[in-house]
Amino acid sequence: MGRGFRPAVNTRGPPDDETFGGVSHARMNDTCSARPITEQEIAEAIGSSACDVFSTMLGMELVAGPMELGEAAARNRAGVVALLGFAGDWAGSGTLYCDGRFACRMAAQLLMAEYDVVNDDVLDAVAEVGNMIVGNVKTVLERKLGAMGLSTPTVIYGRNFETRTVGSREWVTVPFVCGDYSMGVQITIAPNPRKDRSPQRRVTLSTNPCPYCGSHGG
Numbered sequence: 001m002g003r004g005f006r007p008a009v010n011t012r013g014p015p016d017d018e019t020f021g022g023v024s025h026a027r028m029n030d031t032c033s034a035r036p037i038t039e040q041e042i043a044e045a046i047g048s049s050a051c052d053v054f055s056t057m058l059g060m061e062l063v064a065g066p067m068e069l070g071e072a073a074a075r076n077r078a079g080v081v082a083l084l085g086f087a088g089d090w091a092g093s094g095t096l097y098c099d100g101r102f103a104c105r106m107a108a109q110l111l112m113a114e115y116d117v118v119n120d121d122v123l124d125a126v127a128e129v130g131n132m133i134v135g136n137v138k139t140v141l142e143r144k145l146g147a148m149g150l151s152t153p154t155v156i157y158g159r160n161f162e163t164r165t166v167g168s169r170e171w172v173t174v175p176f177v178c179g180d181y182s183m184g185v186q187i188t189i190a191p192n193p194r195k196d197r198s199p200q201r202r203v204t205l206s207t208n209p210c211p212y213c214g215s216h217g218g
Contacts, residue, residue: 036144039172043067046174046185049136053129054178058109065175079103080118081156082130086138088148092189094134096126102181118157127153133185141189
C-alpha cells in the first residue's frame with residue numbers, strides 16, 4: 001500500500017432529519033462540505049501514513065479496508081487504544097486501536113524482543129506507533145489547516161471499555177489488516193472554537209510583603 005491508494009467509503013450516519021446534540025445531520029454535512037479538507041483526503045492521509053510507518057519501522061505490510069464515516073470512538077472494545085490530540089486553529093483527536101495480540105506483535109517488531117503479554121514495553125511501543133502515524137497525518141492536515149500541536153500519547157488497555165472525545169461527533173476511520181491481525185486508525189478534526197475567545201487576564205498573588213505597608217499584595 002502506497003501513498004496513492006484511495007479507500008472505498010462506507011458511510012454510516014443518520015437520516016438528514018436526525019440530530020446530534022441539537023445539530024442536524026444535514027447542517028453538519030453542510031459544515032463538512034465547506035471545510036478546506038475532505039474526509040477522503042483525511043482517509044488517504046491515514047492510509048499512507050499507517051502503511052509507511054509499518055513498512056519502514058516494523059517491517060510489516062498493512063492493507064487498508066473501506067473508509068468509514070460517522071460517530072465513533074473505539075467504543076466497547078477489548079484491547080489497546082492510543083489517543084493523541086491536535087491543537088491549533090483546528091483541533092481534534094487521533095486514535096489507534098488494536099487487540100492485545102497485535103500490540104505484542106508491534107512491540108516485538110519495533111523493539112526486537114518477544115512479548116507474550118501486554119506490559120509497559122508493549123504499551124509504550126503502541127504509543128510510539130500511534131504517535132508516528134497520527135503525527136504523519138497531522139503533517140498532511142497542516143498543509144490545508146495550518147500549524148497544529150500534537151499531544152503526548154495516552155494509552156488505555158483493558159476490556160469492554162469506551163473512549164469518547166467531548167464535542168466531537170464525526171470520525172474518519174480506516175481499518176487495516178496485517179495477516180491475521182487487525183487494527184484501526186481514527187481521526188476527527190474541526191475548527192477550534194476556543195481560538196475565537198479573548199484571552200483571560202490572570203492575576204497572581206505575591207507571597208512577598210509590600211515594602212510600604214508590610215501586607216501581601218497582588
